[in-house]
Amino acid sequence: MKIKKMIETSLIDWEGKIVSTLYVSSCNFRCPFCYNCDLVLNPDSFSDVSEEEIDGYLVERKDFIDGICMSGGEPTLDPDLPGYFKRIKEKGFLIKLDTNGTNPRMLEELLSNNLVDYLAMDIKSSLNFDHYGQAAGIKDKILLERVKESIKLIMGSPVEYEFRTTVVPLLHTEETILEIAASISGAKRYVLQSFSATEKTLDPSFQKIKSYASEKIRELSEKTKKYIPNCSWR
Numbered sequence: 001m002k003i004k005k006m007i008e009t010s011l012i013d014w015e016g017k018i019v020s021t022l023y024v025s026s027c028n029f030r031c032p033f034c035y036n037c038d039l040v041l042n043p044d045s046f047s048d049v050s051e052e053e054i055d056g057y058l059v060e061r062k063d064f065i066d067g068i069c070m071s072g073g074e075p076t077l078d079p080d081l082p083g084y085f086k087r088i089k090e091k092g093f094l095i096k097l098d099t100n101g102t103n104p105r106m107l108e109e110l111l112s113n114n115l116v117d118y119l120a121m122d123i124k125s126s127l128n129f130d131h132y133g134q135a136a137g138i139k140d141k142i143l144l145e146r147v148k149e150s151i152k153l154i155m156g157s158p159v160e161y162e163f164r165t166t167v168v169p170l171l172h173t174e175e176t177i178l179e180i181a182a183s184i185s186g187a188k189r190y191v192l193q194s195f196s197a198t199e200k201t202l203d204p205s206f207q208k209i210k211s212y213a214s215e216k217i218r219e220l221s222e223k224t225k226k227y228i229p230n231c232s233w234r
């Protein structure tokens with residue numbers, strides 16, 4: 001498993017848990033607002049973090065580290081992910097997976113083998129290709145079909161999860177957010193994340209976009225509650 005970056009201790013990547021956050025590099029999306037663009041576009045500029053190094057850190061701190069958050073990039077592109085999670089679980093750690101939802105077959109495998117304790121899946125836009133293609137920077141319609149499949153799979157499974165959308169003014173209006181919410185109506189949890197224009201972005205022109213005011217994001221989250229009562233924002 002190629003891990004390119006590790007945040008040794010994080011209190012913010014899994015609510016209520018202390019984790020080490022691990023990042024893979026590759027991604028099959030090119031979201032213009034992506035903050036991890038260095039990892040996505042220049043993976044070779046990062047050296048690998050070895051499994052031994054990660055294991056050593058986790059095992060030595062087992063008393064206070066609850067588990068890992070696997071992020072990226074898109075972790076499910078690596079065929080070694082299930083095996084890696086199995087080894088982490090055998091050491092007694094919990095696992096959160098961040099995913100863009102384009103590999104439902106692997107998600108199915110992870111869920112049926114109880115290899116994930118919490119799933120956070122991005123929903124980049126409303127589920128029509130004009131919107132999704134623009135927000136995810138993709139031209140291949142099959143990827144959106146896979147996203148839809150993953151939504152169904154996750155909502156039908158007993159796993160703890162959240163769907164989340166980074167809300168970007170150029171890409172999302174109130175109507176877009178309500179369309180997304182309607183398409184995942186009844187989900188366990190939906191989180192709106194405010195895009196922060198000060199970050200580095202995959203498309204540099206997005207650095208100039210002014211974020212929505214917090215009040216606007218809060219209002220949006222209130223409106224989506226008619227579809228998903230457990231909707232929040234961050």
Ligand code: SF4
Nearest residue numbers: 027029031034072073
């Ligand atoms: S924000 Fe988009 S491009 Fe960046 S890692 Fe996530 S899915 Fe990939």
